[in-house]
Amino acid sequence: MTEGPTINTIARRAGVSIASVSRVLNGLPTREETVRRVLSAAEELGYVPNSVARSLKNRRTNQVAFAMADIGNPVYLAMVREIQPVLRAAGYRLLLHSTDADVADELDVLRGLGERYVDGLIMSPLRVTDEHLRALAAARAPVVVIGSVPEETGVDNVRADSRTGVRLALDHLYGLGRRRIAFVNGPPDTVPGAARAAAYREALDALGLPYDENLVEVGDFYRAEGATAVRALLDRAADVDALMCANDLIALGALDVLRRAGRRVPEDVAVVGMDDTYLAGVAWPALTSVSLGSERRGRAAAELLLDRLENGQRQARVVTVEPRLAVRASTAGVRDGTDDVPGAGEGTEGEESP
Amino acid sequence: MTEGPTINTIARRAGVSIASVSRVLNGLPTREETVRRVLSAAEELGYVPNSVARSLKNRRTNQVAFAMADIGNPVYLAMVREIQPVLRAAGYRLLLHSTDADVADELDVLRGLGERYVDGLIMSPLRVTDEHLRALAAARAPVVVIGSVPEETGVDNVRADSRTGVRLALDHLYGLGRRRIAFVNGPPDTVPGAARAAAYREALDALGLPYDENLVEVGDFYRAEGATAVRALLDRAADVDALMCANDLIALGALDVLRRAGRRVPEDVAVVGMDDTYLAGVAWPALTSVSLGSERRGRAAAELLLDRLENGQRQARVVTVEPRLAVRASTAGVRDGTDDVPGAGEGTEGEESP
DNA sequence: ATCCCACCCGTAAACGTTTACAGACACGGT
DNA sequence: ACCGTGTCTGTAAACGTTTACGGGTGGGAT
Numbered sequence A, B: 001m002t003e004g005p006t007i008n009t010i011a012r013r014a015g016v017s018i019a020s021v022s023r024v025l026n027g028l029p030t031r032e033e034t035v036r037r038v039l040s041a042a043e044e045l046g047y048v049p050n051s052v053a054r055s056l057k058n059r060r061t062n063q064v065a066f067a068m069a070d071i072g073n074p075v076y077l078a079m080v081r082e083i084q085p086v087l088r089a090a091g092y093r094l095l096l097h098s099t100d101a102d103v104a105d106e107l108d109v110l111r112g113l114g115e116r117y118v119d120g121l122i123m124s125p126l127r128v129t130d131e132h133l134r135a136l137a138a139a140r141a142p143v144v145v146i147g148s149v150p151e152e153t154g155v156d157n158v159r160a161d162s163r164t165g166v167r168l169a170l171d172h173l174y175g176l177g178r179r180r181i182a183f184v185n186g187p188p189d190t191v192p193g194a195a196r197a198a199a200y201r202e203a204l205d206a207l208g209l210p211y212d213e214n215l216v217e218v219g220d221f222y223r224a225e226g227a228t229a230v231r232a233l234l235d236r237a238a239d240v241d242a243l244m245c246a247n248d249l250i251a252l253g254a255l256d257v258l259r260r261a262g263r264r265v266p267e268d269v270a271v272v273g274m275d276d277t278y279l280a281g282v283a284w285p286a287l288t289s290v291s292l293g294s295e296r297r298g299r300a301a302a303e304l305l306l307d308r309l310e311n312g313q314r315q316a317r318v319v320t321v322e323p324r325l326a327v328r329a330s331t332a333g334v335r336d337g338t339d340d341v342p343g344a345g346e347g348t349e350g351e352e353s354p
Numbered sequence C: 001a002t003c004c005c006a007c008c009c010g011t012a013a014a015c016g017t018t019t020a021c022a023g024a025c026a027c028g029g030t
Numbered sequence D: 001a002c003c004g005t006g007t008c009t010g011t012a013a014a015c016g017t018t019t020a021c022g023g024g025t026g027g028g029a030t
Helices: A009-013 A018-025 A033-046 A051-058 A074-089 A103-115 A130-138 A163-173 A191-207 A224-235 A248-260 A293-309 B007-014 B018-025 B032-045 B053-056 B075-091 B103-115 B130-140 B162-175 B191-209 B221-238 B248-260 B294-310
Strands: A062-066 A093-098 A118-125 A143-144 A157-158 A179-183 A217-218 A242-245 A270-274 A288-292 A318-320 A325-327 B064-066 B093-098 B120-123 B143-146 B156-157 B181-185 B216-218 B242-244 B270-275 B286-292 B319-320 B324-326
Touching: A009 A018, A009 A033, A018 A033, A018 A157, A018 A217, A051 B053, A062 A074, A074 A093, A074 A130, A074 A293, A093 B075, A093 B093, A103 A118, A103 A130, A118 A293, A143 A293, A163 A191, A163 A242, A163 A270, A163 A288, A179 A224, A179 B286, A191 A217, A191 B242, A217 A224, A224 A242, A224 A248, A242 A248, A248 B130, A318 B216, B007 B018, B007 B032, B064 B075, B064 B103, B075 B093, B103 B120, B103 B130, B120 B294, B130 B221, B130 B294, B143 B294, B156 B294, B156 B324, B162 B181, B162 B191, B162 B216, B162 B270, B162 B286, B162 B324, B181 B191, B181 B221, B191 B216, B216 B221, B221 B242, B221 B248, B248 B270
Parallel strands: A062 A093, A062 A118, A118 A143, A143 A157, A157 A318, A179 A217, A179 A242, A242 A270, A270 A288, B064 B093, B064 B120, B120 B143, B143 B156, B156 B319, B181 B216, B181 B242, B242 B270, B270 B286
Antiparallel strands: A288 A325, B286 B324
């Protein structure tokens, strides 16, 4: 932990100027002899360039941040797992911010861009307030938002398509003969909550099914709240034959409650989750789930950001990822849960640890 | 995205020197009047200090990195979730490295410390080679290793206690009357693989049970490999009445296979996982699992590192975290899976996303 | 009036790089 | 012998901070 060698140390040892050292280390044309001297001096001293000094001069840090509510959520996790390798391949390090969906925290992150500790930011806010939009407009570095943001904001934007997603699920359930399809949502003041609620109504309309508010329950995007909501739902509308859950965690809670209530899945009640996280494959019965393409969204966001970092003046772009329905035992009546790997071939599954 | 104001801009606008600006912004004693002028100039200009320049001068970045094999693994995830808030509270940002357990990558990270882009590193290598030890000794910044490393290395070290952990599990199974307790391990050349293999033998000895190599299967720390291993095991030793799995992912694979094979869990075969990740609560039946305290280890590592950052010359410390057994349906015959929340009260469960 | 001291503040150097610029030198052509 | 050209390298400034040092000012004590 002694003070490391700098370009100066090398220059002295090699008997050249620091400019020459820098040139050699950056591969600029230099006389053979000088190159040798510098390289061997650097080698002997175990020189490693100081990235902070380099960043100061170059005005780029080769760091990018990803800000999301909570990395414990499998959706964000899936994104990180895609974002990381893309950035890494391009020579960027990844910084993580967990904001707990706290608006003030998110704004802090945005303002923090002024500190220039990263070259860009990928952010996936649960709620998008006016303050967010203002902060985005004032951001001192390129930002890519995962989640819908008005076009005028002029920010690169990666979107899911809950509308089509919910539609896929309801069509599927309808095709299975289900007519009392309930909807268990998270907070409707969140971006995904609002989108999915609207999508549910629309899909019912399209199928010619009536909207019955007894079939709608609002909770939060967690397992425990999902369970609570489904309990209430069963009390209120005993004849439900299908549950559309606004994410996989809610669906997991639903499975627990249904099991306890003695309802068979899928025979009595079919269950569909959303996000198609790897939890869908772990659950039993394995969960049919609408993939909103977290992996693809993560990758797209990373690529948009990289592109923007090379071409700052480009017009803002909006990428929308197509949803897919992954059918598994919780609706299909297949015997067990290993038929389809969740994440739709985008590679999940964890590795071990000490 | 215009070039932001610097301390110079403020100095000019406030009619003072940059030294005064710096002093004011750092809260050093300054005349009332000057303070006002500087602050209001800074305010008007929307000044944000450049953290790169500051880092260069101060020789600290307020960043810390965490390097692990794969953040998709629930164990590392649990660690990140604990590490992040601890660091954040101390004013550090968190940088993530996924190394895929690649030794070369891990060494790169260690050497990269010379670039000074972080003040310290928490690292959880799956394998610890001699090269690791050399690189650790030569590291240019404080490192905390999660996973066992020889004392002489002189590195802060947080350890799990697989030995006691496996012992707890086997005692539990023995107490339930199980005598044909198989062991499904991951690669024995990894730190946890080796430790758990040894622990299994020891625990058998202590219980007076014979070591039967037909009851031992080696695969990898994933679900699919766990499944394969258990299939082989059932073929070879049809009379197993309990499975000790070296981690939760293996155990999930085991549950699948047992279900397909028509073996009831826990009546016919009891299953114990390891790490007590939140997957244990998602599985059905809910998985009894040995907690090796990923959360506590993560927190301990973060605290050790912070302490070391304040007190560089302190003697290296070793922290060992006590294992705990979380008993659930896969051994206890409890009817459903929501009795005990995994992570032993250390707070898991994800949140939702767009 | 002189001296001293306290208090503020500005100048300048430093952190470790990159890079514009110009000087030194060799060489070939006239 | 001179000039031009080209190649290589060193000097110095710059990136945006922090901070040691010393100078200026004003007030109180003598």
